[in-house]
Amino acid sequence: MYTFADCFRSPNVRKTTLLCLTCWFACYFGYLGVSYLSSEIATDVYLNLAINGLLELIPIALAATVASRLGNRLPLATYFLTGGIFAVIAGVIPGSSHAEVIAQNIVAFLSRLAFVGTCCVIFVYTTELFPTVIRNNAFSLCCTNLRIGSMIAPLLPLMAANTSFKGSGFIFVGIAAIIAALAAWLLRETKGQPLARTIDEVEKLAYGGMIGFLQLPLQTVKFNFRVRPPHHSGLRAKSVVALEPDSTIATRV
Structure with missing residues (x-):
């Protein structure tokens, strides 16, 4: 009988779990955080929902195409890095004038599109990283961390309103996304690799990034x-x- 503790016992599975928890936290923390911090595109609620839904189809289609050709690790790290950079740029824009507010909203929307791409890749990628015997346990842990990020994200506008630096919320999102990009790059690539069934099979697989070099x-x-x-x-x-x-x-x- 496998438990949640098995996600942390063996070295490779433990590193995979910690890296995935980092990515899952930043995924919805970034998406909802940028959504709460930016202004609406249109004044009408239904029109705003329609515009957002149509534009978010772009990163969804792009993620499916790129992931099938290049694997999951590179697109996930790229989406996180892109979303983090755009969030930092949105944070340093003062937003004191109408033109600056428009520019900030455009950059924030580009950041949100990047976070949509992370949501498309990370669900499939996580299931391929863990062996069958603990896949449900690991996925549940990741979903829990995602919900924690979702609970913290609504507090970002309150923090931005009560600090001297109004773009602090965007900066926090950007830092979390850049850290998640590094964590995603340290994961192993699953494209062309067999789907592991046991923990021992995961321990025998080559690891990605700098951690792979350290575990030779x-x-x-x-x-x-x-x-x-x-x-x-x-x-x-x-x-x-x-x-x-x-x-x-x-x-x-």
């Missing part, structure tokens, strides 16, 4: 050394330090 297996390489006796000459013979035969040195290969 240690192998033992043997070196044989021979020590020649010193030549007798007029010079004083120096002491020779010999290594024992079949000395072993652990190296990363």
